[in-house]
Amino acid sequence: MKLVAVTAGLSVPSSTRLLTDRLAGATADRLAATGARTDLRVVELRALAREIADHLVTGFPGPVLREALDAVTAADGLIAVTPVFAASYSGLFKSFFDLVEHEALTGRPVLIAATGGTARHSLVLDHALRPLFAHLRSVVVPTGVYAASEDWGSAGDGRGGDLAGRITRAADELAALMAARPAADPAADRVVPFAEQLAALRVG
Template identity: 70%
Template sequence: MSPLSLVAVSAGLSTPSSTRLLADRLAEAAREHLAEDTRPVQVTVLELRDLATDIASNLVTGFPGARLRAAIEAVTAADGLIAVSPIFSASYSGLFKSFFDVLDPDALAGTPVLIAATGGTARHSLALEHALRPLFAYLRAIVVPTAVYAASEDWGSAGDTRTGDLAARVTRAAGELAALMRDRPAAAPAAESVVPFEEQLAALRPEGN
């Protein structure tokens, strides 16, 4: 049995990066949920910072380099995706958006996606709902109900009674992603070729007419 493929995309810019840390925590939590099954899981974390030049070149030339092509193939072949961006000016980062701009518009159709973000203040948490969720809805991905936002004060805090602490949100969102990955239907069969209407009419005419 082939392993399930889980890919986490981190658009963090600094080293170390809270965005990468959140991506790692979400990926590990999802892996733990999926470990309850007998099917193995392969986890890959992509750092967009390392691909920034390749992404810019692709946007200008239309052709991905070898490293970017490998990253695109990993994302498009994934059974589940975790997408994490830092929030700048109340939205996802330019690097984050640029990477998903170079994907084929249909590449993520039907793919379970967990969206997450980091920022300096909780005031930017709604960027997940007005920016990231619409982006992946447009790409026809299946976005899990729980989005995870981690502000600076969330790391190590107890959170509140409505959302819980960061660890609880990570666990809940990862569980939702794991459930979708388990239940994801097999790829639909290739569409049959369309026969032009004129040919269909010709096939109905009696011979000799």
């Protein structure tokens, strides 16, 4: 199964990337426990910022961005993580998903998550991220994960308290939806040439 995690953190190191890795690892572990083979890919939007801006202006994606968009639309499950800017998702995060074709994520299981400096911004999950993926016709798992600065603990290990429980619960939900959904089949969306269609009719 193809699991893709999109992370929009800007700093290095990034708490957004840290949360992404924890969610991706927990989901992959859960899928492995069911016997599923998981192909995990992390798309770091920070590295794609210039190509995203160029695509918005020119309408043509660069090769690295095109490959990232193809990976997202071919995924069996998606993890989307953004830092909170001005009480919403970041502009880089929104710009990337603006480039995803409107129906390309229809029915796709998505786990949403965000990071911020204070717990007061946790409503970004329901007020911004859920509506965005509802617009893209995705199936968003019930548990969204928000991590404020205090959630990481004094040692910054992110293993204690409620955050670990939310990560586990959300990963379980995403893995369950992925396991219940048929694997993405790129051939299903292939345009069949007219001559090939005629040949199939003659055989019938």
